Amino acid sequence: MPRHAGRITPAAIKAKLPDGTSPHDLRHHYASVLLAAGESVVSGYLRELTEKAIQTLLRFIPDMPSTASGVGLQQMHGVASRVAPSSTAFPHRAEQYDFLILSQWPDAADSQRNIEWTRALFDAMQPHLEDAVYVNNLGDEGAGRVRAAYGVNYPRLAAVKKTYDPDNLFRANQNIAPLTDLPGGEHDR
Template sequence: MLRFYDAFARGCPDELNVNAGFGPGPDGRPVLGVAVAWFGALEAGERALTPLRSFGTPLADLVAPMSYVDLQRAGDAGFPPGRRHYWSAGFLRRLDPGAVEVLVHFAATRPSPHTQIGLQQLHGAAVRIPASATAFPHRQEQWDCLMLSQWEAPEDDERNIEWTRALFAAMSPYLEPAVYVNDLGADNPDRVRAAYGVNFERLAAVEATYDPENVFRGNQNVATAAT
């Protein structure tokens, strides 16, 4: 399925965004889901999705017209308040067979049924903006590979954190040396430069000019990474 998804996502038009990921199925076992968003005429969207919807027999087909607000909050139920979290991520240009094997293996061995592994597609108009036009420079056709561990009990912290780190290590040969800044945690200060890439020095200069005392430091901090 992931190999089909790779080819389908690469060929989709600007109006279509296609994410994929492993999450808990109805019985708690991991399933692969594909989430789509079409921004255009409904008839054209139906045609664009025909190859995907005719590939195999899904457990459920929930594709339907909805508002943008409903689309934005569609995943909220999977991340309820009160759970414990440890995340990692990186950009993935290709779903090589080795990367697929790693993702499938770790999805099957995750220590918590709440944990998810996501592939968030970046394509279309978003990749045609010059790298220097915004703080975010990574304007290529790719996926944000999200490793989203969540669990209930503090005594399970070590087991879930180690699983996430092991997944990231196993995926590292396939990931780009870049990351989306919102995916970074408190233990990733060394990756702030990777988040801003070619724009890092410009951002550091802005920080030094307008916040020389680093007052606004409750973030993935450019000033700290620059020193």
């Protein structure tokens, strides 16, 4: 049993503890982590698993530079896809796949090759992906991607944030900023 088991551990420390999916001896580009400053992410929603999307995956996966890496397609269907988008904060309630590239490797000398492969696969998959992302797959990607994660619900969530956290105290992780009033009676969106 790990030393930390059974104790209350602050979230910041807990996030750094090893687990089976993210060993500390590997370099990672997980989910939507930025591959380089200013670049976009490696996660998104695939509405349909088309022949072209499958062919794109089959073209890249055999050349995956690290055996520790992987490509995931988590299917959303059934009841989860039948909930109205405005019923919860999570709006992406359609029959679809959460597509993510988990790129990890042990040797720093292989970083460029792994990052380039990951970026190339994600770029090649762009025509097949929605302009949306699962919030738990986001890295530090900026307000635009946070808005994409909450979609049509973002303005409503920003209004709730203005009511209950107007000073934006709870702003870590993927922040929804409080709705602010702009000159002329308009609101930011």
